[in-house]
Amino acid sequence: MDGKTKIKAENLNLYYDGxxxxxxxxxxxxxxxxxxxxxxxxGCGKSTFLKxxxxxxxxxxxxxxxxxxxxxxxxxxxxxxDIINLRxxxxxxxxxxxxxxxxxxxNIAYGPRIHGIKKKSTLDEIVEVSLRNSYIWDxxxxxxxxxxxxxxxxxxxxxxxARALAVDPEVVLMDxxxxxxxxxxxxxxEDLISxxxxxxxxxIVTHNMQQGARISDKTAFFLNGEVIEYDLxxxxxxxxxxxxxEEYITGRFG
Amino acid sequence: xxxxxxxxxxxxxxxxxxxxxxxxxxxILGYILWNGLGALSFNFFIDLAPSIVTTMIVIxxxxxxxxxxxxxxxxxxxxxxxxxxIVELINFAIDSxxxxxxxxxxxxxxxxxxxxxxxxxxxxxxxxxxxxxxxxVIIRVTQESLKMVPISFREGSFALGASKVMTLGKIVIxxxxxxxxxxxxxxxGRIVGETAAVFLxxxxxxKMPSGVFSSGRTLSVHLYLLVKEAIGPDAFNEAFGTATLxxxxxxxxxxxxxxxxxxxx
Amino acid sequence: xxxETFDLALNEVNQDIVELGSKTIQVLEKTKVALxxxxxxLAKQIYSxxxxxxxxxxxxxxxxxxxxxxEQPIARDLRFLITALKISSDFxxxxxxxxxxTKLTRKLLKHNAGILPDSIDEMFTITLDMVKRIVKSYAxxxxxxxxxxxxxxxxxxxxxxxxxxxxxxxxxxxxDKLDEYLDYLFISKYFERIGDRTxxxxxxxxxxxxxxxxxxxxxxx
Numbered sequence: 001m002d003g004k005t006k007i008k009a010e011n012l013n014l015y016y017d018g019x020x021x022x023x024x025x026x027x028x029x030x031x032x033x034x035x036x037x038x039x040x041x042x043g044c045g046k047s048t049f050l051k052x053x054x055x056x057x058x059x060x061x062x063x064x065x066x067x068x069x070x071x072x073x074x075x076x077x078x079x080x081x082d083i084i085n086l087r088x089x090x091x092x093x094x095x096x097x098x099x100x101x102x103x104x105x106x107n108i109a110y111g112p113r114i115h116g117i118k119k120k121s122t123l124d125e126i127v128e129v130s131l132r133n134s135y136i137w138d139x140x141x142x143x144x145x146x147x148x149x150x151x152x153x154x155x156x157x158x159x160x161x162a163r164a165l166a167v168d169p170e171v172v173l174m175d176x177x178x179x180x181x182x183x184x185x186x187x188x189x190e191d192l193i194s195x196x197x198x199x200x201x202x203x204i205v206t207h208n209m210q211q212g213a214r215i216s217d218k219t220a221f222f223l224n225g226e227v228i229e230y231d232l233x234x235x236x237x238x239x240x241x242x243x244x245x246e247e248y249i250t251g252r253f254g
Numbered sequence: 255x256x257x258x259x260x261x262x263x264x265x266x267x268x269x270x271x272x273x274x275x276x277x278x279x280x281x282i283l284g285y286i287l288w289n290g291l292g293a294l295s296f297n298f299f300i301d302l303a304p305s306i307v308t309t310m311i312v313i314x315x316x317x318x319x320x321x322x323x324x325x326x327x328x329x330x331x332x333x334x335x336x337x338x339x340i341v342e343l344i345n346f347a348i349d350s351x352x353x354x355x356x357x358x359x360x361x362x363x364x365x366x367x368x369x370x371x372x373x374x375x376x377x378x379x380x381x382x383x384x385x386x387x388x389x390x391v392i393i394r395v396t397q398e399s400l401k402m403v404p405i406s407f408r409e410g411s412f413a414l415g416a417s418k419v420m421t422l423g424k425i426v427i428x429x430x431x432x433x434x435x436x437x438x439x440x441x442x443g444r445i446v447g448e449t450a451a452v453f454l455x456x457x458x459x460x461k462m463p464s465g466v467f468s469s470g471r472t473l474s475v476h477l478y479l480l481v482k483e484a485i486g487p488d489a490f491n492e493a494f495g496t497a498t499l500x501x502x503x504x505x506x507x508x509x510x511x512x513x514x515x516x517x518x519x
Numbered sequence: 520x521x522x523e524t525f526d527l528a529l530n531e532v533n534q535d536i537v538e539l540g541s542k543t544i545q546v547l548e549k550t551k552v553a554l555x556x557x558x559x560x561l562a563k564q565i566y567s568x569x570x571x572x573x574x575x576x577x578x579x580x581x582x583x584x585x586x587x588x589x590e591q592p593i594a595r596d597l598r599f600l601i602t603a604l605k606i607s608s609d610f611x612x613x614x615x616x617x618x619x620x621t622k623l624t625r626k627l628l629k630h631n632a633g634i635l636p637d638s639i640d641e642m643f644t645i646t647l648d649m650v651k652r653i654v655k656s657y658a659x660x661x662x663x664x665x666x667x668x669x670x671x672x673x674x675x676x677x678x679x680x681x682x683x684x685x686x687x688x689x690x691x692x693x694x695d696k697l698d699e700y701l702d703y704l705f706i707s708k709y710f711e712r713i714g715d716r717t718x719x720x721x722x723x724x725x726x727x728x729x730x731x732x733x734x735x736x737x738x739x740x
Contacts (some may be wrong), residue, residue, distance in 0.1 A: 054414060063338075084415040087633050092413035101429050110424070111414040160410070167414055210591055234455035237593045239730025251522050 003031035006171060006201045007053060012067035014048060014225075016059070022048045024225040026067070030218075035193060035202045037233065038213035040222035041070050041253060046205045049222070053203065054090040055083055073169075088115060091164030095176040097156035099148035099163070104131075106149045107159060111167035126166050133191055134162035138220050154185025163191065165200075172196065174204040178211065190215050209249055213237045221245045286497045295496030302499065304462040308377065308470035309503070312456065313445050315381035315466060316388065323385070323439060324392030325427075331393070332400045333422060352361060352390035359387045360454035368455055375457030375469040381456045390442040395440065399433020400426065435511060442507050446500060447476045473500050521664050525590050528582070532603050535579050536610075540654035542572055543610045543617075550617045554624050554635070562621055569618040576611040580604060595730075596615040602727040606657070609716040609723075613650065616716075623702050623709075630699065638682040639703070642710040645675045649717045656721070662728045665721040675714040682707040 007030040016025035030036050034132060037047040051057040052069055055076060068075045076086055088111075099107050108127040117123060127144070131137040135160040140151070148159055157177060163223050164172055174193070178186040186208075193202060193215050206212050212219055213233060220230040221242070229245045240246045247253045296434040299306075327344075335341045363383030403426050411421040427434075457469035458479065471479075473496055480493040546568050553561035583600045592600055607663065624635065649671045656664035683704070690700050726732050 056409065056412065059409075059412065061297070084417065087413055088416035092409075094406060094409060094413075096406055098410045099424055100407060100410065110411070110416075114414065114416045114424075163414070165700050189482070209593065213593065238598065240594055246594050249293050251525070252590070253521065 003034060005029050006032040006071070007203075008060075008068075008070040009052075010068040010070065012049075012052065012069060013065070014045075014052060015064040015066075016060070017062045018064070020139065022225050023052070025197065026227055028220060028227060028230060030201065032202060033197060034199050034217040035197050035204060035215055037216035037219045038203065038205045038222060039207075039209065039212050039219060039249070040228075041248065042207075044222040045225040046220075046222040047175055048225075050092075050175055050203060050205050053171070053173055054087050055091055060084070084115075088167045089169050089172060090171040091167065091169035092173045093157070093160050093164055093175070093177045096180050097158050097160050099151070099155055099156050099248070101147065101149060103145050104148045104151070104159060105144040107163050108166045111163060115167060130162040130166040131159075133196070134158045135166055135188070135195070136162060152185070154181050154188060157181060157189060158192065161189075165196075169200065171201045173201065174202065176205050176207060179207060186211070209237075221248065223248070251254070264438075276377040283501065286494060286501065289491075289492035290496075290498030293491050294498060296459055300496055302473070302476070302496065305471050305473045305476045305496075306499070306503070308456070308463050308464075309446065309472040310464060310465065311470075312375050312381050312384065312472055313442055313507075315377060316445050316490045317438060317441065319382060319385035320388050320392055320441065324389050325341070325396050325434060326438070327389075328396035328400060329422065329427075332397050333418075333426070348390045348393050351386070352394070353449075356448055357389060357450040357454075359383050360385075360408075360451035363451060363455040373467070375455065375459075376467045377456055377463055377470055378466040380452050380456030381466070382444050383451050386453060387448070388444055389443065391440055392434075392437045395437035396430065396434050399430040399436075402433065403429045422507055439511055442511075444505060446472075446504055446507075447474055448472075449478045453478070473503070522590070525586070527640070528586050528590075529596060529599060532579060532582050532586070535575065535582070536603055537654070537658050539572065539579070539607055539610045540657060542568065542575070542651075542653055543613050543728055544647070544654060546572070546614050546617045549649055550621050551643055551647065553621060554628065557625070557628055562625060565618055565621050569614045572614045576607045578579055579607040594726075595727075598727045598730060602723040604685050605723045606720045607703075609720045613713050613716050616678060616713050620706055620709050623706050625705075627699065627702055636682070636685060636703070637677055638685060639706060639710075642675060642678045642682065642707060645671055645678060646710050646713045646717070649675070649714060653720045653724070657724055660728055661723075662725055667726040668717060668721045672714050672718055677710065679707050679711045 009026045009028045014025055015019065015021050026045075026049060026206060028049075036155070038050065040046045048057065052065065053076075054173040057063050057065070067077075069077060069085070074081070082243065083244075095151045100110060105127055108130050109123045110124060112126050117126070119143055128137065128141075131140060136155060139155060140159075148156065159181075161172070161177075178189050180200065181189065190211060193204065196202060197217075204212075204216065217233075218231065219233045219236040221228045221236065221240075223244055223246075229240060229243070231240045235241075237249060240249065268280075292497045312324070331341055331344060335344075360383065363379055363386075365371045367379035367382050368375055371379075373382075407420055407429060408427050411425045416424070452472050453475050456472060456475070458471050458475060460468045460471045477493055477500065478494045479495060480489045546565055549561050549565050549568070552558065554566060583604050587597075587600060592597070624639075634643070649668055652664050652671075653668055655661070656668070686703050686707075688699050689703075690697060693700070722732070
């Protein structure tokens with residue numbers, strides 16, 4: 001597969017509570033400026049894998065990692081890794097929209113501020129650009145000072161995407177970003193993802209098979225902590241090679 | 255018995271309970287105001303000024319000691335401590351403190367602050383005693399409101415590269431502020447209403463305090479003395495006046511704190 | 520198996536296609552008999568069979584579209600439905616061509632005292648065999664048979680070419696019978712088209728089983 005490698009998992013194993021293995025020998029080569037969809041049944045390890053990429057799994061007690069996750073030619077589990085900088089470069093959008101309990105403006109400015117940007121004019125610019133890139137600027141430009149929680153669910157999620165973009169990441173991880181949204185908001189987010197693809201590497205966990213087919217370039221199918229199949233999305237959805245993949249995507253699983 | 259009748263009886267009981275609660279509250283409030291409003295006058299304020307000032311200072315100093323300690327303790331328990339045994343021990347200590355009658359705090363304050371540390375009967379002795387007394391409430395309520403802050407807020411902050419201290423300071427504590435304010439208001443209520451512990455530590459001297467080392471008489475203690483020992487000829491009327499004043503002070507403080515914090519949002 | 524309703528619906532379409540296939544074989548066989556015997560009743564049957572098959576093709580399309588809307592099929596299921604849509608229309612066209620051949624040959628035979636050139640008989644045999652084999656290939660999901668159908672297509676092309684040559688020679692000598700020989704030309708063209716349609720069915724069967732339309736072209740090269 002062509003394209004420059006952005007993130008590479010090498011023989012990645014992850015254990016919870018010492019013995020429960022959640023990821024088994026994952027080897028994945030994720031390309032720059034592509035959308036990769038991670039699909040699979042609940043508990044298959046796809047979200048766990050996503051969290052290993054920006055080390056959000058550090059927050060989980062008793063979680064042990066073996067193997068490597070290479071981001072821009074550096075093992076993020078190696079020595080001398082600045083997690084704050086790693087998370088600045090690898091943003092994340094969550095399943096449930098989680099804007100902070102503060103104004104729309106402050107939500108977006110939060111990231112840049114913690115990374116040391118204080119100048120008002122710079123912050124103003126970042127806020128506007130991030131909101132524009134998330135296609136929510138027109139909806140909120142007249143009420144940047146209102147509380148972000150007053151937005152609709154779909155708007156909140158686009159705000160969260162804008163918030164992630166505000167720290168100028170290279171990769172955006174999305175953990176089922178539309179599962180809590182209505183169909184129209186879902187389509188808006190999907191549209192947005194397709195547009196973001198030209199500037200960002202996007203890795204998205206989704207339960208919605210059609211969504212995976214619509215928005216991703218490549219798809220990885222996870223089952224019981226393993227990657228069963230990883231290929232061009234078209235191949236996965238038209239002609240999967242592994243019978244387990246076929247069973248799952250055609251809804252004849254288990 | 256059919257379900258409809260059961261439902262009916264239950265509903266009636268619920269309404270009855272609600273009515274009793276509301277009626278007692280308004281009954282007491284109404285009775286006090288009815289009897290007390292008449293006693294309020296300019297001279298009455300002048301007479302009570304030392305008590306009002308003492309009460310205010312006691313509130314302020316107690317809160318000043320108790321709130322930071324309480325909030326930090328709650329943050330430690332909720333966000334940092336990893337050793338479950340220690341957390342359980344501390345929680346047990348907090349619950350025990352909360353269950354101790356206030357007179358025992360008073361005795362402790364008397365022995366420790368007034369005598370051992372030689373602070374004498376003073377606003378400082380009383381405030382420190384009261385601070386210890388309200389600590390459990392502040393810790394407990396703050397802990398609960400920290401727990402109420404969704405994990406998703408923290409995740410969102412960490413995912414942007416924020417450190418734990420930043421996340422706590424800018425996201426978690428502001429989000430928990432409503433709960434923390436509630437803890438403060440509850441504490442103020444307890445301080446204003448406290449008699450026994452204050453009696454033993456602040457003293458009963460009815461004069462304008464000149465600092466935190468002055469002894470003094472809070473409104474509640476004054477009220478207690480008026481009713482219990484009938485000092486002065488018109489003690490009973492004065493007692494109702496004092497009670498009215500107490501209620502007004504509490505209401506003002508509650509409204510004021512709420513206004514301040516709401517304005518910040 | 521989690522999707523019983525879905526699987527039942529797919530199965531129904533599958534049976535419809537097999538039925539369409541065997542009906543097409545029947546029509547071709549009847550066409551042959553009708554012509555040798557000049558059987559008026561059989562000819563009428565062929566026309567009504569053609570109507571039935573037209574209706575069946577629409578019915579199958581409706582079923583496929585409705586399944587696509589309701590179930591959003593992917594992978595093997597989607598390939599199956601696309602194949603069903605494509606080949607039901609191919610079978611329908613084969614029957615159309617049969618009916619047209621019947622019409623033309625009957626006209627010819629009436630004028631000609633019932634003698635057809637051997638090449639037409641040869642084309643008949645080849646096409647019938649091709650259609651029979653493709654129906655079997657579909658019913659048994661046998662890709663090998665489908666691939667074999669290409670070889671037959673070469674034979675059919677040969678027969679078509681020699682037929683054209685024969686017609687050319689006849690026209691040069693009997694210009695007054697031009698209409699008659701043009702009819703011969705049309706008939707051979709219809710056979711050639713039936714062969715193309717059968718090839719198309721083979722292509723979609725390979726697609727359905729192998730998952731990639733390019734397999735067909737690889738086979739051809």
